[in-house]
Amino acid sequence: MQLSRRKFLYMAAGAATLVFIPLTLSGQSASSQTTRTVRIIVPFPPGGSADILTRLLGEQLNRATGPTVVIENRPGGGAAIAYEAVAHAAPDGNTLVINGNSLVINPHFRKVNYDPLTSFEPVCHLVNSPNLIVVNSSSPYRTLDDYLVTARSRPGELAFAAVGPATAQHIGFELFARLAGINVIFVPYQGGAPAVTAVVGGHVSAAMVNYSEAMEQLNAGKLRALVSLSRERITALPDVPSTTDVGFGGYSLEIWFGVLAPAKTPKDMVTELATWFKAAMQAPGVKPRLMGLGLYPVGTCLEGFAAHIRKQYEEYGRIIHEANIKPG
Secondary structure (H helix, E strand, O other), rough: OOOOHHHHHEEEEEOOOEEEEOOOHHHOOOHHHOEEEEEEOOOOOOOHHHHHHHHHHHHOOOOOOOOOOEEEEEEEEHHHHHHHHHHHOOOOOOOOEEOOOOOHHHHHHHOOOOOOOOOOOEEOOOOOOOEEEEOOOOOOOOHHHHHHHHHOOOOOOOOOEOOOOOHHHHHHHHHHHHHHOOOOOOEEEOOOHHHHHHOOOOOEEEEEEEEHHHHHHHHOOOEEEEEEEOOOOOOOOOOOOEEOOOOOOOOOOOEEEEEEOOOOOHHHHHHHHHHHHHHHHHHOOOHHHHHOOOOOOEEEEEEHHHHHHHHHHHHEEEHHHOOOOOOO
């Protein structure tokens, strides 16, 4: 598809990046939908997993004329700014948010102006994404054990990057540091892409990031993956050991992304939205493209996604309490 056919228009406004995409509607006539605008807010910076996912689905939703989709990057507040904006938006099916683990983590750390269980209508759980611990390819650390030996011998000296504070990676970092018996400096970044840049630039010793965010620099030979934070090896990285391989089999860190509408959005509209996103996820060629980006399709929608959110909220609450993890 040529760029002119996609009809992308990029606009910058402060910290937000807007992309306008004509949306294909499954089962909807163009004439009945041309005046409608659907805004999808991404709570993270451009270049990260959620942003990549949203733009890829936007390509699939750009197969015919219909309403205009506005993709807006609105990072900040550990994603709470975007969640709160959508929680208080009109429940008309025209404002959505791409959510991640932060949806259910934020309320355990601080007061937020949304409730993850009651402020939204779950549309679809789109993908899961494994995480990695990566280092600069020129670093002396060729294995996870190399890094851990150095970290234990130099407590409080090595800087370790991840998205944070009070994010899934922050929680994952704190748990891993305790399990590994290391004392390293947590350096928070607003997104995975900036954390990767910090490793490539030699500003930190290592980072905990999504595979999708590290993939380009791994392929370019600028990063080395020490371990995949999953119990099984990532298919695309068969030579990178899993946590099971390196003796941390009880530990895993998986990021998940979905799409939500404001609470009280009419059920028929939520069902229609779910149909659109399921169709986009199932379009020919999408699954291999997603997996090539380290994003593994799920496609559970409506009640099934709501159950996942409840379970995640309860599990993060238990982990944060038991490990006494602080927001910063």
